[in-house]
Structure formats: structure tokens, C-alpha cells
Amino acid sequence: MGNITLTDIKKNNYSLIYNLLYEQEKLSKQEIANQLHLSLPTVTQNLVALEEAGLIKKGGQFESQVGRKAVAYTICLQAGIGIGVEILKKQIRILAVDLKGRICGCTEQKLLYRNDDAYYKEIAGFVSTFIRESGFMKKQVLGIGFAVQGLTTADGQEIIFGKTLGYTGLKITALSRYLESPCMFLHDAKCAAATELWNRRDLTDAIYLSIGKHLGGAVIIGGQTVMGKQNHGGAVEHMTLIPKGRQCYCGKSGCMETYCSVNALLLEEETLEEFFTGLRDGDKEKKRRFDEYLDHLSTAVNNLHMVMDCDVILGGHMAPYLTEEDLQVLHEKVREKSAFPDEQDFIFLSESAKDSVPVGAALGFVKEFLEEI
Template sequence: MNEKGLTTINLKQINRAKVYRYIYKKKVTSKQQIVQDLQMGLSTVSQNLAILEEEGLIERNGYFDSTGGRKAQAIRIVSSFKISIGIGILKNMFHITSVDLYGNTLFADTISLPYSNKPSYYEQVAKEIQEFIIANHYEDKLLGVSIATQGITSPDNTMVTYGNIMGNTGMRLEDFSKHLPYPCHLEHDSKSAACLELWNHQDLDSAVVFLLNRNLGGAVITNHNIQQGDSMHSGAIEHICINPDGPLCYCGNRGCLETYCSANALEDASGLAIKDFFSQLRVGADPRLLPLWEDYLNHLSFAIKNLNMVIDAPIIISGYLAPYFIDEDIDYLIKQINSASPFPLERSNILIGVHGQYAPAIGASLFYIQQFIDSI
């Protein structure tokens, strides 16, 4: 093929991608709007719409309200054209989720299965995933299976290099992928949750993410990127020491933030399951609970205040406990953070995640969604 031919093909691909991404971003648009905003000729836009429709990537249904003349046809992407599966591996269970091309959750469930670093465990997880794929007829539209695990992964995301909570140091992506005939990906669950928060806050430049899961996690976002670090432990705020004489952490040290601000720490202190803790706390059923919750928020605000000195940016509270936060909790946090602080934090700079315990699994699934959108 000559040079001119190649250039023409490239230009065609570029225009197709431009039109698709424009529709994707706008969610609903019209042909005229595309022509105007992309400054493309009407025939080029028409051609590309025909190609994208033929490929099944977009659909035209419904009309915009018109003040006169012909009504404009509403154009959308087909959000269910491809889907991605996200898995969240925990000590006693795993989460399974599927999302569409907008990252909307189509399905989220928890399956009880204690982790053990044995072939039978990986076979069982893969079997459940396969059944889920078949039950939902995802075979032809599945982009891949992305696995969020507790534990820090190697820079190439092929294995866990530090997994003291679950005892999964050395766990390999291959342990799962050899049983699954689809592309598979592995990542640290804190980073996955941060991906989801970034996805939900597209304008965010920087942030510190607190993942308030059964075990605590965190991530640092700068320049709209999640910091990995030279050895992948950037944002491991769970092991910041806030009291050298404090309780023993699973890492072997004392007084890590994990021992005060994980959901497990709150359950241990109250003797109640998280759901019961909050339902009783909110109705004032047990006078012990408010001081325990304030103690929790005091430690959290201590960490937020210190980290805000390092990264001057919004704080995102994500994970299992996030949906339990109410306005008064944020008021209380802000009051503690800003007491005698030279750099007060605006209330609007505390953002609360909405996906609860499924944040890592949903966040992991976005890996393949982003890859697909970028590949158009």
C-alpha cells in the first residue's frame, strides 16, 4: 500500500474515533451538533455514523424536541456493546461485578469463599466467574476479567508481593487466568477503588483517597493519575503510624492507622457488625457508640490533616464505610481537621464515594472499559 493510501485509512480511523468519543462524552447528541462541535463536514459525519451504527457501537432512537422543522434524531452509544467484569478478592469472600461502557454497575454480588493459596481456591473462583458469564450471556461481549486483591502487586501486575492480611504473598495472576479463557488483569484493591473515584470525578487533578474497607487502604492521585510508587506502595496510608504505643498491626508495627480506622477496628471496639453499629448509633440506642464513633473520626481527621500537608488536594472517602457517613460526620471531621490548622480544608473538599464495599471490584473492571474506549 502506498503512503497516500495509509494516510487515508488513518484519517478515516481518526474521524471514526473522534465521532464515537464525542457521542460517548455527550451521552445524547444529534448529527447537527456533531457537525458543529467537531467542525466536520456533514457527509463525513453521516458516513461515520453509518459505520458506527453498522458496527453496533451507536444507536439512533428517539428525537429531540423541536421548535419547528424536522426533529433531530437522538444519537447515543450502545453502552451494553461490551462489558467488563470486576472481582474483589477478600479474606472470607469475593465480590463479583459487571459494568457497561459507561462504568454503570449492571450487577454486584458477594460470594462467600474463604481465601486459601491453593489450586482448589482459584479453580472455584474461576468456576463461579464462568457460571456468571454464561448466566448473563456475556460470552461475546466480555472485554476481560479484572481482579482487585488485597495486597501490593508487582509493578507488572502479575503477582502479589506483599499480602500479609490474606496470606497471599506470591499469588499470581496466572493462578486465575489459566482457568479463564478471557483477558485477565490483577491490581491492588486500593488502587482499583481510586480508579473508580477518578472515573466519577473526571475534573479532579489531585486527591488523597481513604479506602475505609474491612482493612484500611489508600491512594494518592496527582495530575489525574494514581501514584504507584517505585515499589507500588504509594498511598499505603494504612501503615502510617499515629501512635507508637498503639495496638499491634498485621504488618508487625504498633499504632498504624489500620488499627484505628479500618472497619475491622470499629467492629472490634464496638463488638457489633458494621450494619448494626450504624443503625444503633443513628438512633442513639447504645450510649457507648457515639464516643467510639467520635474516637474513630478523631483518628481519621488526624490522618487527613497530616496528609493534607503533603498533598494539598481534596480528600475522597471511599469503600465499605463511605455510604454510612452523614452530613454531621463530615461537619465533625472538618471541625477536627481545621482546629488550630494553619491551612483549613474547605468542606466541599471532602468527597464521599457511593459504591461502598464494591468500590474495588467496580474500579478494577474499569481497566478494560478504559482500554476499549482508548482503542476505538
């Protein structure tokens, strides 16, 4: 290891002070000095530098019984903004998150997918309009993440497997040529898992199932999603559940996708809202369908649990409709199939299912920005 220089120490102090303010939100100069065991001149110098960089600001004053009131410092939440775009077959959802990962603007546009330049130009136009109308300046926008139902290269520059909408081989330049900020593609299920990890800092090992119109998955080990050698780690949707079963869009048959996705549960043109409203009202046909669906899902969950022996988190568009009673039924079905007597529950609903995909698409840029301070 090389010698630590004065520049390294200054950079470290700068980062320490910012990170302390990030975690505690509002502190006085003296409180910062006390907590970090730094001199007041050092703290003052770094606060001035952080303020000049637009990263922090004075946020009022603390009450004091005697003497002058201490100035409170806080971070500028919108010093950097991440943009996330979820591309679906019939619409796109665009949102912005601040440095805490909180949504600070969103919009949805009806737009039928088509693989041509006019479509990508239209998406870029919607994104540019959203950024402008939200009042964000170019320097604030850290990057734009496009969440897709497919596998991407590690650098997010190309979709390498995208049979759901037929965009295998699509390069990010189809969109980035019309935009001013860095752009990248991201797998939608990995985005959802990233949001879960952001909101649950205690999460270490888990399997994340994103149950939307299509199924997706992510394997989380040590608080990180595992991508694997060829970047398709966690693609549980194409594990064979029923040999020679239903035809899958991937060209194979019997995949988990064809039994555990939202499309596998719903009839043509039926919505999740309609299905679960009928189910909760006692519709016998919907109850039969849901019971069959849970049978298949329990087989899939049991197989995954046998391999990983960790929590299984259910997210995606279906998660908000599921109840604790549904989870208990699922647990019982899994226990009937399991070789081991698991006493503790290990299947949980996502704590951040709503907008988890576009939020996760934006968070990567925010995380990178924070790590560089």
C-alpha cells in the same frame, strides 16, 4: 513530528464521531456534521463503519416539523463489558459495567478464602457462570479485574504484598487458566479511587482513604493515581500513627491500619450496621468508641493534609454510614491539631462508595477500550 497521513485523518474522524456520540448520547447525522465541522459524506461513511463494528446503532428518530424525520444515532453501551471481582475473606462480589461505567449485573457469593487451586477454580467458575447467565458473549468481555487487599505488580500479574489473606506471590495464572478473557490483579483502594475519578471528571488532586475492614489509600495528582517507584504509593495504612502502638498484620506496630480501619472500630463479630444503629440511638459506649476513633482518624488526616494540602476523600465500606455531622466533628478535631487555620472544609465523603472497589476493577478495561477507538 511525522507527516499526518490520510489514514490518520480517517482514524481521527472515526474517533471524533464516536466520542461525540459517547458524550451527547443521541445525535442526528446533520448534528454531528455541524458540531464537528465535517462533510455529510464523511460523517455518513464513519457512521456506517461504526455501526458495522457494533459500536453504534440507530436509536429511533428525531421529531421534525417538516420533511423526513432525522435518524438518531447512539452508542451500543454493551459493545464492551468490564468484569470486576472483589475478593474478601468470606465472600466475593462480581459485577459487570458497560461502556459508561454503569453496573449492568452483579452477584455475591459466600466463599471462605483459602490459598489453594480448588478455591481459585471455584472463583473462576462463579465468574464464568455470572458472565453466561448475564447473557454476555465472549467478544463483549473486555477483561476481568480481581481487586485484592494487597499490592500488585504494575502489570497486575502478581500480588507482591498480600499479608491480610496470605497471598503474597500469587500469580494471576491461578485464575486466568480457567477463564477466557484477559485477567489482572488490582489493589482494592486504587480501584475505589479509580471509580471516584471516573465519576468526578473535575477531580485533580486528592488523598483517597478507603475505610473498610482494612484501610487502604490512594494519592491522586493531576487526575491520576500515583503508584510510586515500587508501586506502593498511597499505602497510608502502614504509616506509623502511634509509635510502639498496636500490632499490625504487616509485622510492625502502630500503623494507621490498627487505628483507622473498620476492624479498629468494631468489636469481634460486630457489624457496621449494628454499630452505627446503636450510635445513632445514643449508645454511650459506642459514642465513646467512635469519638476515640475520630481522634485517631483526625491525627492521620492532619498528617496527610500537612504533606499534600489537598482534599481528603473518605470512601470504603464505612463511608455510607457517615453523616455530615460526623464530618464536621472530624474537621474540628483536625483543626485543633493543625498548625494552619484552614477555613474551608477539605474532608469529603466519596460520591461512589457503594461497589466502588469491583467497579474500579472493571473500569480499567473499559477505559483502555475507549481510548483505542
